[in-house]
Amino acid sequence: MIEVQNLHKSFGAQKVLRGIDLRLDKGKVLVIIGPSGSGKTTLLRCFNLLEQPDIGTLRVGEIVLDFKEGFKPKQEQILKLRKQSGMVFQAYHLFPHMTAAGNVMEGLITVQKKNKAEARRVSLELLERVGLGNKADSYPHMLSGGQQQRVGIARAMAVNPEVLLFDEPTSALDPELVGEVLRVMKSLASSGMTMIVVTHEMKFAAEVADRIILMDSGRIIEEGSPQEVFQNPKSPRAAQFLNILTENK
Amino acid sequence: MDERKVQILMDSLLPLLKAAVAFTVPLTLTSFALGLVLAVITALVRLSHWRIGRLVARFYVWIIRGTPLLLQLFIIFFGLPSIGIILDPFIASVIGFSLSVGAYGSEIVRAAIQSISAGQWEAAYSIGMTRSQALRRIILPQAARVSVPPLANAFISLVKDTSLAASITYVEMFRTAQEIVAITFEPLLLYSEAGVLYLMLSTLLSGLQNFLERRLSRYTTR
Ligand SMILES: Nc1ncnc2c1ncn2[C@@H]1O[C@H](COP(=O)(O)OP(=O)(O)O)[C@@H](O)[C@H]1O
Ligand SMILES: [Mg+2]
DSSP: OEEEEEEEEEETTEEEEEEEEEEEOTTOEEEEEOOTTSSHHHHHHHHTTSSOOSEEEEEETTEEEEEOTTOOOOHHHHHHHHTTEEEEOTTOOOOTTSOHHHHHHHIIIIITOOOHHHHHHHHHHHHHHTTOGGGTTOOGGGSOHHHHHHHHHHHHHHTOOSEEEEESTTTTSOHHHHHHHHHHHHHHHHTTOOEEEEOOOHHHHHHHOSEEEEEETTEEEEEEOHHHHHHOOSSHHHHHHHHHHHHHO | OOHHHHHHHHHHHHHHHHHIIIIIHHHHHHHHHHHHHHHHHHHHHHTSSOHHHHHHHHHHHHHHHHSOHHHHHHIIIIIGGGGTOOOOHHHHHHHHHHHHHHHHHHHHHHHHHHHSOHHHHHHHHHTTOOHHHHIIIIIHHHHHHHHHHHHHHHHHHHHHHGGGGGGGTOOOHHHHHHHHHHHHOOHHHHHHHHHHHHHHHHHHHHHHHHHHHHHHTTSOOO
8 A cells, every 4th residue: 555644845945845645555546646846746756766855654564664854764664665566667767788678687686586486587577568579688778668668667566566567658759659558557466566657648547546636736636536637627737738638639 | 112211120029029918918918907906996886885984986087097008107106105105116017007097997987887778787686686696697797798898999999098007117018119220210110110110010910809709799789
């Protein structure tokens, strides 16, 4: 289970998150939407402490951290929390000097200290699962964007995280490559993976999300099932944003 | 060209080559290897959170880059004896050149590490790595690739700079040429001959650099 309470984060004087509360049960999919600059990426990065919240309670799986002024989590706590989640980046960030299998094996070998044969076996299984069983020994630059992102997903899954975090995983992709990545994500969702996805793929959100939150200026301004949020937004600001999204489609 | 000159050229070739192989090359290789280790350590300290270490590293780079190499060699070889540290010419040269490679090299390595995108660090952290694991497994291998061309330049410069060791009595190739000039009175001939040999050495190294770059570019992004 994932939970945040009253999460605040500023960069200098700029308040980027202003009191976020949310809760996600195991096996559920949460989609986060909202205008650019509303704090979606920052919120997602707080879940694995790539950003450190200023104030608020963060719970991922077993690990609970209570942030307040003067609190700095210990290295050991940070590592523990990071092991609870896997992250898929907008720009993939694959390790260019390693093959697809190498990318997936890296966490297993370096972090989990598994032996090479075992790591290789797991990585091939995962690559198979994202439809890239035949690309195990290709280097990232030999792969299309869609394939790279699927390797990114396999890499994030390798350390067997409690939750997968996706930050606009398809927005760097050519339109014809978006589908293959979304299909993989859908199959993960239906296999019971807990996921938090920042995306503007409305069709995906409507089909896969258990819950949607809409962020604006560091706050959650709309929250509910896809049905509730898309059909009946409560605030005018949310209605306006959803309008723009659907018009652009 | 008269016969005598041809004879001098031929006679000096072997001693010059010997000096190159027995003295110039070992001095270059030893200094570069030690210098490289020093460069990586200095770069890592400068990028660390360790304040005093950072200060010391900056001071070191400042001193070495801000003073002539020849003067540094003189201090080590002629200066240190007055405080009781007497070094043989080879050791003194290795110390001088290693410190130099370490300082210039640290800037190269630091720039290379900083050129690796923050995304690589974040991806490494996101799969649970510590800072040192991320450095060792993800950042340094990529930084190594970036720093091959500038480090190769430093290496080629070093081959030529080792001629400065002649002035602290280390009999490498240049000093050997000087000694032959002292007997034959043919400076143009001998220094040109030594020049050709240096040229061959650095050309060989450039070839090696190209080979290394090609090997390392097997995996490049975009
Ligand atoms: N590391 C950072 N330093 C300073 N400002 C940042 C940093 N990261 C994000 N911001 C700012 O925080 C705001 C929210 O950014 P972000 O979370 O990336 O929004 P979103 O993902 O919704 O577009 C933006 O105004 C952005 O400029
Ligand atoms: Mg974003």
